[in-house]
Every structure is written in structure tokens, then in C-alpha cells.
Amino acid sequence: MTDAFHSIESGLREKVIEHLFVGDLLRILWQRGMRDIEVLRTEVDRAGYDIVLEANGVMRHVQLKASHKTARTARVGIHVSLESKPSGCVIWVFFDPDTMTLGPFLWYGGDPGERIPSLGDRIGKHSKGNSQGHKAERPNIRMLNKGQFTSINSAEDLIDVLFGDVERDETAPAA
Secondary structure, three states, rough: OOHHHHOOOHHHHHHHHHHHHHHHHHHHHOOOOOOOOOEEEEEOOOOOOOOEEEEOOOOEEEEEEEEEOOOOOEEEEEEEEHHOOOOEEEEEEOOOOOOOOEEEEEEOOOOOOOOOOOOOOHHHHEEOOOOOOOOOEEEEEEEEEHHHHHHOHHHHHHHHOOOOOOOOOOOOOOO
């Protein structure tokens, strides 16, 4: 699949990645015996997060970012409102451009129950310039570099980072 196709169909791709991501997390939590799980989606992308996940007594406001594994993207823009959310975080999902298989993941956030670390003061700019080529600032967006994130190899490990040590319920059937 070409990069052009991913660009042209980016809205659809974003939803596919979100559904695969949520599905993987729910599957793993189910396998671990967790049944008290909540997934909420935003109607309007205004407050810095795409989904809210709750499990193991921890609520996470999650900003999802996605890049295919061969993408050269070095930074992402994050809305400053995410800093005001309890346990807000950013998950940068990498995926195979042909199979849409997810992983690895990049993580930016605090421990369960803690606020996200500061997003810093590097203000984002619009990607397209005006008629004079000027790219206006986006005052509510802060740029995070790839190097500021922690690499997480699997969705299983990501669940532990999101919700703490989610122990397997011994009464649940084996996966």
C-alpha cells in the first residue's frame, strides 16, 4: 500500500486504527478476567483526547496518534487541555501499512492516577501557510518529539502502563 493511499484515506485509517486499538485492549483485559471496563468516545475533538478508558479503578483520557512503521514523523501536536485531565496520556500507535497490525507503541503520560507530565512550551504551527506562506501558531497545541516518549512493545505491556498491574483473574477461563 502506498503512502499516498494512507494520506488520501487518513480519516478512515484513523478510525480503523482506533477500533483495532480498542479491540485489542478489550480482548486482553477480557482474557485477564477484567469485566469492569468502560470505553467512551468524544463527539467533538476539542479537549485534547480521543477516547476515555477506564479499568482497574483508573480512568485515562487518551490522545491517540498513529503512524505507519516506515513513516518519518518525528513529532506530534498535543492539545494543552490534556494536561488538565486526570491521568491524561498520549499513545502513539505504530502499525504495519499493509496488514494494519498494531505495535509498537510510544507512551507519554504519568503513572495511573497521576497527571500527564508537562507538554512543554514548544507551540505548534499550522501545517499549511496562508497566501504569503506564513504558518500561524496554534496556541493550544504543544509539540512533543518522538524521543520524549517511552517505547512499549506490546498491547499487553501498554495495559500495565495504563492501568497498573492488572492481575489475571484466576477464575477467568484461560486465553
